[in-house]
Amino acid sequence: MLEHGRQFFILFISPVIGLIMEAFLGKRTAICILVIASVLLFPSLCGYSFITSWGYPLFAFCGLSSAYSFFSRELETNSSKIASALIGTLALFFVLGIGFFFDGFSGSQTVERKWDIDNYRIEYIKDQGFAGSPRMNYELSKYALVPIYFKKEETTLDNDTIQSCVVNFTNSGIFFDKCSGVIKH
Structure with missing residues (x-):
């Protein structure tokens, strides 16, 4: 997945977008987005690739954001939801950022x-x-x-x-x- 590293930086903000989805979209819509993203990503597990380079980051972003919206629904207060989204964004930045850093040296x-x-x-x-x-x-x-x-x-x-x-x-x-x-x- 690090093949298109620059496009995967959008994944860092998926917790924030998930929080927005939780506020403005219903649970049924979030489930539909998660299912569609999962179905479209499944062929990549079988060796298939998208014809465009933005397919992986787009559908992974949609899936992660809708999955985070389910987690956010379980939190009680708005302050805990916002803090959780910011901590999730920072955690993704550091964890995935290491991979992107080394990917820059790979050619x-x-x-x-x-x-x-x-x-x-x-x-x-x-x-x-x-x-x-x-x-x-x-x-x-x-x-x-x-x-x-x-x-x-x-x-x-x-x-x-x-x-x-x-x-x-x-x-x-x-x-x-x-x-x-x-x-x-």
Whole structure:
């Protein structure tokens, strides 16, 4: 989940938003938000990814905020609710902040080029580590039945020294012609 660290900073304020949800939304609405967020996050446990990078933080934020609203309903006074939300925000900041701090040293991945062909997504990725030259990869992903998810099928290293147009995904048995943008099985 730390793959998109900058977007996950929004999770820090989920207790405060949960407190606001508790004040303005009914219990039934909070349950609906929690269930929908959980259902949309479940495929990630099975190896699927969202087609956009903001899917994880958005649905995790909605789920955490609505879950916190249930906790907040059990507290007696408004001052204890506010104090609890602030302590929760600070706790998330310190616990998750450590992970984000170290994630900053891990390097970065940048999609240099992307092709969406048939039911597949192929990305040419520049993987720049902490030091040294970048590693260039081709990543083959297949869209799921619900097209907001895709599953990574295979990654192959770009070791093209003769400027060939064909990228061979050996495990999947797929050949991709990057010059014409055609997939061959």
